[in-house]
Amino acid sequence: MLKEDTKEREIKMNHKKESNMKMLYIIRGIPGSGKSTMARKLAPNAAFEADAYMVDQQGNYAFDPSRLGEVHQKCYEAVRDALMQDIANVAVANTFVKRWEYQKYVDLANELGVKYEIIVCNGGYKNIHGVPEGAIQRMKDNWEVSE
Numbered sequence: 600m601l602k603e604d605t606k607e608r609e610i611k612m613n614h615k616k617e618s619n620m621k622m623l624y625i626i627r628g629i630p631g632s633g634k635s636t637m638a639r640k641l642a643p644n645a646a647f648e649a650d651a652y653m654v655d656q657q658g659n660y661a662f663d664p665s666r667l668g669e670v671h672q673k674c675y676e677a678v679r680d681a682l683m684q685d686i687a688n689v690a691v692a693n694t695f696v697k698r699w700e701y702q703k704y705v706d707l708a709n710e711l712g713v714k715y716e717i718i719v720c721n722g723g724y725k726n727i728h729g730v731p732e733g734a735i736q737r738m739k740d741n742w743e744v745s746e
Contacts, residue, residue: 621682621713624690625704627745628720629738630730634692637720642690645681649674649693650728660728675703682711698743717745 624641628634638646652670655661674691681689695701701717708715726735 620687621711622688623678623682623704623708623713623715624688625695625701625715625717626690626692626720627695627701627717628692628722629694629696629735629742630728631723631726631735632720633722634694634720635727637718638690638692642686642688645686645689647674647677647681647689647691662728675707678704679707682707682713694738696738696741696743698746719745 624638626634626638626641635646635648635650638648649667649670650660652673653660653662653666671693674693678689678691691701691704693700705715705717707713
């Protein structure tokens with residue numbers, strides 16, 4: 600269960616390419632916890648989240664559960680592309696309630712020899728995407744702590 604007052608931060612060093620100065624920030628948290636803000640602060644030129652791909656033609660957020668796989672794949676590909684470029688800091692911010700949901704980003708960092716940090720946001724900000732309180736509670740109840 601996600602505890603509101605818990606701070607969780609973990610840095611992993613990869614030993615493949617110790618001279619590589621790139622950093623991948625993997626940012627987790629429930630809706631309204633400050634993930635997007637944290638991502639933009641840590642990686643202003645390369646902050647990615649699946650929600651960015653859930654917009655309609657007018658640029659309005661339009662959640663469609665049938666597109667979750669597609670938008671998460673687009674997010675992953677954008678992160679991978681950014682890590683392949685000459686960008687020092689890259690961030691991905693999604694709820695990542697379960698460890699398996701962010702594991703592919705850990706695997707990507709390991710594959711590319713990039714340092715990564717897992718950050719859990721616990722802020723109590725406005726939920727900008729209108730996620731129902733019941734859904735947020737289920738996320739809290741199902742939260743897995745990072746290993």
